[in-house]
Amino acid sequence: MKNRRKLGRGVAVVGAGMSKFGMYKDKDSKDLFFEAYQELLTSVDKGLDPTDIDALYVGNFSNDFFMHQSHWGPILSELIGVTPIPATRTEGACASSALAFREGVFAIASGFYDVVLVGGVEEMSKCSTEQVAEGLALAAVPYENQVGFTFPGVFGTIATAYFAKYGASHENLMDITIKSHNNAPLNPKAQFPYTIRDMMNQKIEKAKAKGGPVPQWQTEKDFLRDPRANPPVAWPMHLYDCCPISDGASCMLLVAEEIAKNFTDDPLHVAGIGQGSGRGLNSAPTLTSFEATKRAAEEAYGMSGLTPKDIQFAEVHDCFSMAELLHIEDLGFFKAGEGYKAVSEGLTRLDGPMPINTSGGLKCKGHPVGATGVSQLIEVWNQLRNKAGKRRVPKRDLRIGAAHNLGGTGGTSTFTILERR
Amino acid sequence: MGNRAFSDISYQQFLAEEKLMGSKCNQCSAVFVPPRPICTECLKSDLQWVEASGKGKLAAFTCISIGPAFMIAEGYDRKNPYFVGVVELDEGPRVDVRLEGLASKPDEIKVGTPMTVKFLHRGEGDAEKTYLAFEPVQAQRSVAR
Numbered sequence A: 001m002k003n004r005r006k007l008g009r010g011v012a013v014v015g016a017g018m019s020k021f022g023m024y025k026d027k028d029s030k031d032l033f034f035e036a037y038q039e040l041l042t043s044v045d046k047g048l049d050p051t052d053i054d055a056l057y058v059g060n061f062s063n064d065f066f067m068h069q070s071h072w073g074p075i076l077s078e079l080i081g082v083t084p085i086p087a088t089r090t091e092g093a094c095a096s097s098a099l100a101f102r103e104g105v106f107a108i109a110s111g112f113y114d115v116v117l118v119g120g121v122e123e124m125s126k127c128s129t130e131q132v133a134e135g136l137a138l139a140a141v142p143y144e145n146q147v148g149f150t151f152p153g154v155f156g157t158i159a160t161a162y163f164a165k166y167g168a169s170h171e172n173l174m175d176i177t178i179k180s181h182n183n184a185p186l187n188p189k190a191q192f193p194y195t196i197r198d199m200m201n202q203k204i205e206k207a208k209a210k211g212g213p214v215p216q217w218q219t220e221k222d223f224l225r226d227p228r229a230n231p232p233v234a235w236p237m238h239l240y241d242c243c244p245i246s247d248g249a250s251c252m253l254l255v256a257e258e259i260a261k262n263f264t265d266d267p268l269h270v271a272g273i274g275q276g277s278g279r280g281l282n283s284a285p286t287l288t289s290f291e292a293t294k295r296a297a298e299e300a301y302g303m304s305g306l307t308p309k310d311i312q313f314a315e316v317h318d319c320f321s322m323a324e325l326l327h328i329e330d331l332g333f334f335k336a337g338e339g340y341k342a343v344s345e346g347l348t349r350l351d352g353p354m355p356i357n358t359s360g361g362l363k364c365k366g367h368p369v370g371a372t373g374v375s376q377l378i379e380v381w382n383q384l385r386n387k388a389g390k391r392r393v394p395k396r397d398l399r400i401g402a403a404h405n406l407g408g409t410g411g412t413s414t415f416t417i418l419e420r421r
Numbered sequence B: 001m002g003n004r005a006f007s008d009i010s011y012q013q014f015l016a017e018e019k020l021m022g023s024k025c026n027q028c029s030a031v032f033v034p035p036r037p038i039c040t041e042c043l044k045s046d047l048q049w050v051e052a053s054g055k056g057k058l059a060a061f062t063c064i065s066i067g068p069a070f071m072i073a074e075g076y077d078r079k080n081p082y083f084v085g086v087v088e089l090d091e092g093p094r095v096d097v098r099l100e101g102l103a104s105k106p107d108e109i110k111v112g113t114p115m116t117v118k119f120l121h122r123g124e125g126d127a128e129k130t131y132l133a134f135e136p137v138q139a140q141r142s143v144a145r
Helices: A029-042 A063-067 A072-079 A096-109 A130-139 A141-147 A150-164 A168-187 A195-208 A219-224 A257-262 A293-305 A321-330 A339-344 A361-365 A369-384 B006-016 B067-072 B137-144
Strands: A012-019 A054-060 A087-090 A115-123 A232-235 A246-255 A270-278 A313-315 A402-409 A412-419 B023-026 B047-051 B056-066 B082-089 B094-099 B115-124 B129-136
Touching: A012 A029, A012 A096, A012 B115, A029 A072, A029 A115, A029 A246, A054 A096, A054 A369, A054 A402, A063 A115, A063 A130, A072 A087, A072 A115, A072 A150, A087 A096, A096 A246, A096 A270, A096 A369, A096 A412, A115 A369, A130 A150, A130 B067, A141 A321, A141 B094, A150 A168, A150 A232, A150 A321, A150 B056, A150 B082, A168 A195, A168 A219, A168 A321, A168 A339, A168 A361, A195 A219, A232 B137, A246 A257, A246 A369, A270 A293, A270 A369, A293 A321, A293 A412, A293 B082, A313 A369, A321 A339, A321 B115, A361 A369, A369 A402, A402 B115, B006 B023, B056 B094, B056 B129, B082 B129, B115 B137
Parallel strands: A054 A087, A054 A115, A313 A402, B094 B129
Antiparallel strands: A012 A246, A012 A270, A115 A246, A232 B056, A270 A412, A402 A412, B023 B047, B056 B082, B056 B115, B082 B094, B115 B129
């Protein structure tokens, strides 16, 4: 990689908003983006005059496939009344809105624009599970699609390679699921605000009420080991290893650092931003790491002058439990082959030394794919600005947090470090 | 063979002819299956066709319960899941493949199992398509018997 990257001028985050994530029969993409934008307007401490917005970048992966409607830039600019400013859609599979954020950062850093709205949206739940699986698989590499891979299948495959190489097992992945679900009830925006124990007890109560046989689960792992409760989707990925099908939207307001004080006395700064590309299962250098994530991390750490030890907490792209394991190694938080031990020792819990996915992650918060990247950065915003409520990382003066977003079979990866100065 | 482009279309045509073909760099000897038109090791475009032996070992796999429409049409579903995975060829490259003849319980399957190529022809007429598949070496022996 070429020598250290830097922005032409500093960029600050001064506002953020997201819809609640979930499956909505009675809300469409416009309704969800409106909900996110309304929250953003109230989040700007000194207020935002929408006529000051110079440009809009919005991530969307595949409303084309899911909803038979593409070209979301102008639809959303009209919705919020900022037409005819430039409105651009970015697509990078499940990393689509992290790319929108990045384009917004570069548009300001170049000096061309001062105030940019970035965000993302996706509407998936009106399709069947099979249709969603097929739609998402459009982002895999052609050789994977041709033989019938799905994304749970891609990560199931990676899991068997990781298990064989390092001696980990599905039990370690269960620790990731349990950890994320422990954070979820603390997040009012989460699609599944329940712990695994909550869901297990609900099923036991239901069985008792029906008078049928009562499951004999004692621990969360008993529940997750039971194929009736947790059936395989793409072995060894089971239902509770997979993020849900979701609808949702997210947005953030970016401004040039030099005018940030017009919007708030407490801006966040873009300390590091990185992106990389990667190859699929057949030609990646290894099956147990994503080269795109490593490149994204290298760029972001290089720009910021920070190291993995400086990151106090992170949101990582846990589309599947196995994915979270790869990312915490690729981002340098743990050594290759040791992430699974860290997870099972509790180091990534909310009260651990390196909290991962305090929001509940994609697994519990939901994964409306085009909205996810910016929603991850909103969790960083909430943590750093002390707006995370009961899920705030305890007993720490939070200054630096990061978000990692992934698209495809590691085809696109981004890593963004935000700092409160 | 020499006139075909180093492309995915050529690769698929060769599969239909029951040949697993790749490209080999005349400059640095790197081998690519499926073929590439540019050597991504030395970035030269001086390649020749090479046929892979069709032998390799299982690098990773999965057993899919919820598949895409074309697999559902073949009769696969939650009650009848199918296997796909990655095979590392003896020549070095990895290929994405359908897997046949493995133990029905995924936890009994071992990464590293020696595998051999099998060409699956599905559909008829314009819809005919050949899928790259691999099966354990022992499975083929018992079928050949």
